[in-house]
Amino acid sequence: MTVELRELRRSFGGTVALDGLSLTIEQGELIAFLGPSGCGKTTALRCVAGFERPDTGAVFIDGADVTRVPANRRDAGMVFQSYSLFPNLNVRDNVAFGLRVRRRSADERHSRAAELLELVGLGGFGERYPHQLSGGQQQRVALARALALQPKVLLLDEPLSALDAKVRVNLREEIRRLQLELGITTIFVTHDQEEALSVADRVAVLKSGRLEQVAPPAEVYDRPATPFVAEFVGTMNHLPGRVSGETVEVFGQTLPLDGTAPGAEVDVLVRPEAVRVTPSGDGRGFILASSFRGSIARLRVQLDGGGEVLADVPGHEAVRLAPGLKVDVTLVERPVLTAPRTAVAAPVEPVG
Amino acid sequence: MAGLTNSRRRGGGAGWLAAAPLLVVTLIAFGIPTVVLVVGAFSVKGGGFGFENLSATMREPYLGALWNSVTLSAVVAILGAVLGAFLAQAVLTSRSGLLREAVLTASGVLANFGGVPLAFIWIATLGNSGVVTAALGLGSGVLYNFWGLALVYLYFSVPLMVLVIAPALDGLKPQWREAALNNGASTWQFWRHVGIPVLGPALLGGAVLLFGGAFAAYATAAAMVGASVPLVTLQIADALTGNVLIGYENIALALSLDMIVIALLVMAVYLPLQKRSSRWLA
Numbered sequence A: 001m002t003v004e005l006r007e008l009r010r011s012f013g014g015t016v017a018l019d020g021l022s023l024t025i026e027q028g029e030l031i032a033f034l035g036p037s038g039c040g041k042t043t044a045l046r047c048v049a050g051f052e053r054p055d056t057g058a059v060f061i062d063g064a065d066v067t068r069v070p071a072n073r074r075d076a077g078m079v080f081q082s083y084s085l086f087p088n089l090n091v092r093d094n095v096a097f098g099l100r101v102r103r104r105s106a107d108e109r110h111s112r113a114a115e116l117l118e119l120v121g122l123g124g125f126g127e128r129y130p131h132q133l134s135g136g137q138q139q140r141v142a143l144a145r146a147l148a149l150q151p152k153v154l155l156l157d158e159p160l161s162a163l164d165a166k167v168r169v170n171l172r173e174e175i176r177r178l179q180l181e182l183g184i185t186t187i188f189v190t191h192d193q194e195e196a197l198s199v200a201d202r203v204a205v206l207k208s209g210r211l212e213q214v215a216p217p218a219e220v221y222d223r224p225a226t227p228f229v230a231e232f233v234g235t236m237n238h239l240p241g242r243v244s245g246e247t248v249e250v251f252g253q254t255l256p257l258d259g260t261a262p263g264a265e266v267d268v269l270v271r272p273e274a275v276r277v278t279p280s281g282d283g284r285g286f287i288l289a290s291s292f293r294g295s296i297a298r299l300r301v302q303l304d305g306g307g308e309v310l311a312d313v314p315g316h317e318a319v320r321l322a323p324g325l326k327v328d329v330t331l332v333e334r335p336v337l338t339a340p341r342t343a344v345a346a347p348v349e350p351v352g
Numbered sequence B: 001m002a003g004l005t006n007s008r009r010r011g012g013g014a015g016w017l018a019a020a021p022l023l024v025v026t027l028i029a030f031g032i033p034t035v036v037l038v039v040g041a042f043s044v045k046g047g048g049f050g051f052e053n054l055s056a057t058m059r060e061p062y063l064g065a066l067w068n069s070v071t072l073s074a075v076v077a078i079l080g081a082v083l084g085a086f087l088a089q090a091v092l093t094s095r096s097g098l099l100r101e102a103v104l105t106a107s108g109v110l111a112n113f114g115g116v117p118l119a120f121i122w123i124a125t126l127g128n129s130g131v132v133t134a135a136l137g138l139g140s141g142v143l144y145n146f147w148g149l150a151l152v153y154l155y156f157s158v159p160l161m162v163l164v165i166a167p168a169l170d171g172l173k174p175q176w177r178e179a180a181l182n183n184g185a186s187t188w189q190f191w192r193h194v195g196i197p198v199l200g201p202a203l204l205g206g207a208v209l210l211f212g213g214a215f216a217a218y219a220t221a222a223a224m225v226g227a228s229v230p231l232v233t234l235q236i237a238d239a240l241t242g243n244v245l246i247g248y249e250n251i252a253l254a255l256s257l258d259m260i261v262i263a264l265l266v267m268a269v270y271l272p273l274q275k276r277s278s279r280w281l282a
C-alpha cells in the first residue's frame, strides 16, 4: 500500500498551496509532513483523502491513480484536527458509522466498535457522547473511527495540536504503537518538529508547497539539506563567517564547508550542542542566562563583539557555568552549513 | 454547562430578588389577562360557571374555524420550514459573501412584514384585478382562498425561517461532512444520519415559530379573505365586536383559551427535543 504524490499543484485564487509536490510513501511507513503554517501540508493530505483535487499532478494509492476518485470511495481513514465526531451519535455509533453506511448488521457493528475502542484504550466508553469526553479521548475515538473500515492509508491532520502538552506526548506515542502494530501506511501532518522527529520513520519538510527534504529524523536533524530545514528543525545559531575556498573562518576557527556557500560573507549555522563553553578569565564573552533541562543545560552567551550564542552543556556543568561567568566559546570541528548573511550572531529558536 | 451550574448556585435569595421586577411585570402583563380570559371562558349566561362556552367552541361554526386555523398554520409551518431551510443552506454554501448579506438583510425586513400592508401588496399583485392576475389572465379568486392565504403567510414565514435556521446551519462543522464522506457515506447519508438529526431541534423550533405566527395572524386575513376562509382569529373578532350577534364575548374568550391550549401542546412537543441537543451546536 504505497502512496505516491506526483507533481501536485494546487492554487486557491492567487495563493499557491502546492507547487509541484512529489513524494512516495512506502508500505507500512509513518511519514510526517512537517512545515510552517500555510506551507500546504493540509492541502496535500486532502488531495490524498479526496477532499481536494489537484490542479495538475496525480495521487496513486497502491499503484492505482485515484486522483479522480471521489472521497467516499477512497480507501483512506482520516483524523481531523478537532471536533470531528458526530455530536448526535454516541462513541460506539461514531466508530461504527462507516459500517452503518455499508449496511452491516448491528451485531457486527457493535463487536467491531468494541474491538476498536479496546485498541485505542477506550473500552467501556461506547455509550458516552462526544461532549462527555476530554479532547484526548475524542481524538482516540476519531482514530478508532478512521481505522474502522481497515483503510489502506491512515491520514492524520495535526491530530494533537488542540491537546495539552502531556496528553499530546502520550497520544503520539500511542498512535505510533498502533501504527506499528497494524503496519498501516500513515501520513502524519504536524507543524511541531519535535513531534515529527519523535514518531516518524521519515520526515518530509515542506516549504511553500514544495518538498525541501525527506529523510529519517536523525538525518533531517544532523544533515539538513537546506538552510530552511536546518532552521526549522531544531535550534540553530547564526554566526558570522568568511568563506575561503572549501573552508569557512568563524570565531577564529577554520571549519570545512558542508555544500556550497552562498557568498563570501555568510552566516555559519551551528547547533547549540556543537558549541563548547569553557570558563576563561580573558574569554570572548560571558554567560547571560542558563536554563537547566535535566540532562543538559542551555546557556545563553553574550559575545563581546555583540550578538549571542546558544550552547548546550551537560546538565551537571550547570552549577560551574553560572550566569555572569567569563567564558570562551569554541565550535566542534565538523563540516558546517552556511546561509546568506543576515544579522550578527542571532540564534534562531524553532517554531512550534 | 458552566452557566448552568452557575445559575443553579445563585438560585438562592439574591437571584430571585434580582429577577423580581421582571416577574412582577410578567405577572401583570400575562397573569391578569389570563385570569380574566379563563374566568370569562367558564362564565355562563345567567351567572355561575360551566363548560357551556367551551363546548360551544367544539361545535360549528367554531370547530371548522379552529380546524382551518390549525391546518393553515401547519401547512405554513411545514412548507415554510422546508423552503426556508433549503434557501438558507443554498445561500450559506454559496461562495458569495454579498449574496449572503443581501439575503439575510432582506429576510430581516420581510420576516417583519404583516398586517394590512401585506394583504394589500398581494391584493395588488394577485387579487382579482391584480397586476399578475391581469397579465396572466388568471381570472378571479386566485388569492381569496385557503391556499392563497397560505401563500401570503409564507411570504413572511420563509424569511423568518431563514433567520432562525442560518445560525444552526453555520454551526454544522465542515469536518462532520468530511468525516462522513471519509467513512464512505454519500452526501444524502450524511444528511440522514448526522446533518438532519443535528439540525432537528432548530428545524422544529423554526416550524413551531412559523406555526405560532400563522396561528395568531389576524389583520392580513381580515383584510384579504374576510369570512370566506373562516379562521379562529376572525371568529374571535366577530364575537367580540358583536358583528354577528351580541352576547358572545365569552365564546370569544373560550376560543382564545382553545388557542392557548393548542399553542401549549405544540410547545410541549418542541421543548424536550430542543433541550436535548442545544449543546451539539455549541
Ligand SMILES: Nc1ncnc2c1ncn2[C@@H]1O[C@H](COP(=O)(O)OP(=O)(O)O)[C@@H](O)[C@H]1O
Binding pocket: A012, A015, A016, A017, A035, A036, A037, A038, A039, A040, A041, A042, A043, A044
Ligand atoms: N479552501 C481554501 N481556500 C483558499 N485558500 C486556501 C484554502 N485551503 C488552503 N488555502 C491556502 O493554501 C495555503 C496552504 O494551506 P494549508 O494546506 O492549509 O497549509 P498548512 O496545512 O500547511 O497550514 C495557505 O496559504 C492557505 O491559506
Ligand SMILES: [Mg+2]
Binding pocket: A041, A042, A043, A158
Ligand atoms: Mg493545516
